Amino acid sequence: MTVAEGGTRRTIAAQVGAKASQLLAIVGNLTNDGTLLLGDLTTEPGTLSEIGDYIQNSDGTFFEGIGSGGSGMFDVTGDINLGGMLDIGLLGGFNPANDEVFNLIQFNGAETGYFSGIEGSDAAGWTVLYGAKVSDLIQLEYIDPNATPPCVPEPSVWLDQVFLLSLALVYPFIRRRLAPGHCHPTE
Numbered sequence: 001m002t003v004a005e006g007g008t009r010r011t012i013a014a015q016v017g018a019k020a021s022q023l024l025a026i027v028g029n030l031t032n033d034g035t036l037l038l039g040d041l042t043t044e045p046g047t048l049s050e051i052g053d054y055i056q057n058s059d060g061t062f063f064e065g066i067g068s069g070g071s072g073m074f075d076v077t078g079d080i081n082l083g084g085m086l087d088i089g090l091l092g093g094f095n096p097a098n099d100e101v102f103n104l105i106q107f108n109g110a111e112t113g114y115f116s117g118i119e120g121s122d123a124a125g126w127t128v129l130y131g132a133k134v135s136d137l138i139q140l141e142y143i144d145p146n147a148t149p150p151c152v153p154e155p156s157v158w159l160d161q162v163f164l165l166s167l168a169l170v171y172p173f174i175r176r177r178l179a180p181g182h183c184h185p186t187e
Contacts (some may be wrong), residue, residue, distance in 0.1 A: 050183030
């Protein structure tokens, strides 16, 4: 990961300790060409503040640990430009509930780019919400791929029901028109 300070670029390792209560702040624009890891890989998510802009290039990975206590938080005071991968790790045997939403990145500037993909724990079940529910906040939503979807009838079933209902409503009028004593257009 590269931090730009006054035109000087230097590579740093930024790993927050295992306790979510610990806070690490980076001052200066941050470019991620490696892995940004909030917290640790096994116990708890962490919190990181970026005082400046955050750029994640196509070869960068953002690792988000999610546990029973929630997710980590990356707070950026400037713009964010996303690329590369999002890697999700479920910590301490945690299993998210269907439709559960977690905060990922809070930012104050402009948002450009997208993660190119998601890898890690149940990658197929995760969706990144780019400012969808709350502006200036990127969230993760988990949709259990094994959950039973709500029961929605096939279109052919409800179309058949609509046809039968329509026929039941129209039949008395048709029957009355065809009853003896009524004038028929063919007579």
